[in-house]
Amino acid sequence: MNIIIERFNKIKSNISKINNSSDMKIIAISKTFPLEHIMPLIELGHNHFGENKVQEAETKWNKIKKEKNSLRLHMVGKLQSNKAKKAVEIFDYIHSLDSQKLADILSKSQDEINKSINYFIQVNIGNESQKAGIQYNEVDQFYTYCTKEKKMNIIGLMAIPPNDENTEKYFKSLSDLNSSLGLNELSMGMSSDYMKAINYKATYLRIGSAIFGERS
Ligand SMILES: *Cc1c(COP(=O)(O)O)cnc(C)c1O
Secondary structure (H helix, E strand, C coil): CCHHHHHHHHHHHHHHHHCCCCCCEEEEECCCCCHHHHHHHHHHCCCEEEECCHHHHHHHHHHHHHHCCCCEEEECCCCCHHHHHHHHHHCCEEEEECCHHHHHHHHHHHHHCCCCCEEEEEEECCCCCCCCCEEHHHHHHHHHHHHHHCCCEEEEEECCCCCCCCHHHHHHHHHHHHHHCCCCEEECCCCCCHHHHHHCCCCEEEECHHHHCCCC
16 A cells, blocks of 8 residues: 555544544645655545645646645645735635734735635744744734634634643643634644644644655
């Protein structure tokens, strides 16, 4: 069997041991890998894939997305506002909504092409100066702005916790904030910590290297 399929199936079986619900989604993060490397998983019927750069996503996915309309593409990387319009064209989900300016451009761009995008608000859960995301105590206000003023379809929160031993603490506080807003989806958990994320109600796991191998 193809090694990618093998790894993917192992992850699925790990997940199903602790949560067997069908709303648990694996986003296969395929950044840096060429389409032929990803293809076995597409052929298996997997539909959710993630990228972190607009240009790379467009080059890689534009053609195949037109051929296979069950495919759903997720933007998980930092989104510059000058790329927002292009992002709306190629992506179905954006996990990196992190500023009012970006919200303004995205909502305008999606209306122009009449496309409905699902958004996650990125939260700077560890309050790190080098990381993107809305500050924890400003999420409530930003959520209201996006939903009420901009009519955006915010489905949940997203975070990349600090690389320290407190991962579960961050997962818990993100999960609590998500619940307090009444949101149903939650984007957290990567190759190294997805099993922990599930325990705190993650619904979209962003898994790259554990499926596709190490990135060079
Ligand atoms: C690359 C990336 C991932 C996947 O990371 P792995 O450790 O390879 O699973 C998840 N989320 C974001 C935002 C990423 O940029």
